[in-house]
Amino acid sequence: MATEITKNILGDAIVEALKDVYDPEIPVNIWELGMIYEIKVDDELNAHILMTLTTPNCPVAESLPEDVKYKVEGIDGIKNVKVEITFEPPWDQSMMSEAAMLELGFL
Numbered sequence: 207m208a209t210e211i212t213k214n215i216l217g218d219a220i221v222e223a224l225k226d227v228y229d230p231e232i233p234v235n236i237w238e239l240g241m242i243y244e245i246k247v248d249d250e251l252n253a254h255i256l257m258t259l260t261t262p263n264c265p266v267a268e269s270l271p272e273d274v275k276y277k278v279e280g281i282d283g284i285k286n287v288k289v290e291i292t293f294e295p296p297w298d299q300s301m302m303s304e305a306a307m308l309e310l311g312f313l
Contacts (some may be wrong), residue, residue, distance in 0.1 A: 213247040223277040240301025
């Protein structure tokens, strides 16, 4: 059974890994874009990531979740990874971090 400290450390490692995943149409990582809604690490060290896409018709709708899964699977200590896509709430620009808005010229 994993400790809360271990789960928190792995959660932080997941965030860092997600900062290396980019929507190919936008030069900002998916974490800063606000596309990750939830990260959970359970007691068996399985990760569940709830994310969205910028639009339901996103051209990378199939490959982007696979990229996320691949990145998180590479974290030492993570056993299994499940990536779930949702469109509730729908993504919009207000979900971006200040750094992303600055990078994209919205600030």
